[in-house]
Amino acid sequence: MLPVDAPRPEAKETPCRRWRAADGLTLSALTWPPAQSDNPRLPVLCLSGLSRNARDFEALAADLCARGHRVLAMDYRGRGASDRDSDWRNYSVEREAEDIDAGLAALAPGRFIAIGTSRGGIHAMLLACRHPGRVAGIVLNDVGPELDQDGLARIAVSIGTDMRAEDWQAAADSLERSLKPQFPALDAAGWRRLAHQFYRETPNGLTLDYDPALRHNLVEAVQPDAPPIDLWPIYDQLGDVPLLILRGAHSDILTKATLAEMLRRHPNAEAMTIPDEGHAPLLWDAQTLARIADFADRCT
Template sequence: MSNDDGFSDFFYAASDGLKLHARIYGETNTDGWPVACLPGLTRNARDFHEFALYLSSKAKRPRKVIAFDYRGRGQSDYDPDITHYNVGVEAGDVLAGLSELGIEEAAFIGTSRGGLIIHVLGALKPAVLKAIVLNDIGPVIEAQGLAQIRAYLDRAPKPKTFAEAVDAQRRVHGASFPALTDADWARMVSAICRDTDAGLVPDFDPALVDTLADVDFSKPLPDLWPQFDALAAAPMLAIRGDNSKLLSAATLEAMGKRHPGMEAITVEGQGHAPFLETGNLPQEIADFLDRAEDKSK
């Protein structure tokens, strides 16, 4: 189903029959690798709207962009079995969507959880990964950062109006994101909330919060260095928010040493995770994809 907002809605069935959704931007673009955008834990395809518009219509080499709603997020169905809310199942869902679209290889952009899914894709189907952009995520997740995410989800504000929602997000995250403008905060709320008769609500299955219940934040979280090392064949750009509590500067440096040729960007005035549509990031990411594709020819 097409609309006038620069994208079309794509619905498909997961392997277990659940109805899933993605947005497709630049559907007729064929010059260059398509780009798959994978959002964070509770986020959805709308996070990438402005960025996807740039890549699909304003970049020097406009690309087809597919932005996914994982199961339980956005316009995808909620899963009655919350154990299916895991990166392995979600990686399979992404591959199912790409297969339905006839896409055998793509560049992947993963924000937070989306980057973890990319690590899984490297094990499941490495040939699908032509280039990788990791947005504020790496093989070592700082427990402090994940604990902050769970604490926020546990006591997430329940605003009744859009203005209250914007104020709430600024109160909670403003110290980590001094670079954001009023328009940025408003765009964030539009992406993460949906309007209901009861007011604005987060656009994800509340049961997602329960998937973090058993994590022991007093102990180091398991790392993914073997999975990260398996991504060495794909050109990589790693982005870190200067105020991030989830991806440390030390981990970013170690990633560069283990992945020769990895490019890195630190985004000033932003935390976890940087807004990809802000500043020069759209052009820098587009240029990275162009360089990676040109070198592969």
């Protein structure tokens, strides 16, 4: 693995692009152009987890841009640089899917590879079903058609709480307390690096970079009487779209059994287990970046 205290990789530039959702909210994406244009590769669309943002893909973007890919990373409504919604019910997969489609129209990537972390992987699968032939390949980062209820319950307990931190060290310490079982090998520099992905600076100090109202839909989803998440019908519609499934060895969201079934059911799927990481793999280390780049090279 790369040392976590290595300088944070930077792609050539990271301009922010904005577009309007159907209901008027302003949405945002970070875009990184390819480092060279003489051998253009397929664009890559990155979609983050439930409460995460486009900064999660900085290291991946730097690596892929150096190899000739244009990289786009969207912020869903209520996250990152996108507007917050006054109605938490709009923080739904259905509304976010509409926002993603509006972003695709604005950013015009053409045919692309989709990389989705957790919730973003669900969106990647849905994209391939809505736009057959446009998605050249999918990377699912620690997500599948079934999600472990214990892991969802863990996230539901913490999301939207303890939003503020006094300084960057306090932010790093807070993340370490809550996520150490998922990332047992991460050192102090790594937790500080992760804090810069989770938090943003405001006039009132540091805050987690999402609307705490996101928690409402998740809390409803983990109630005892809530139906279990079953995305196998969506997964089975992917056909032979090339698929790379990443699983953190300590994940409490994507189980080994679900991963095995995903590989059994999909004719063009491959997998990589990332040691010392849980939900969701950080996409920082050289081995994971190289595996994603190799997969992207094989998507046409």
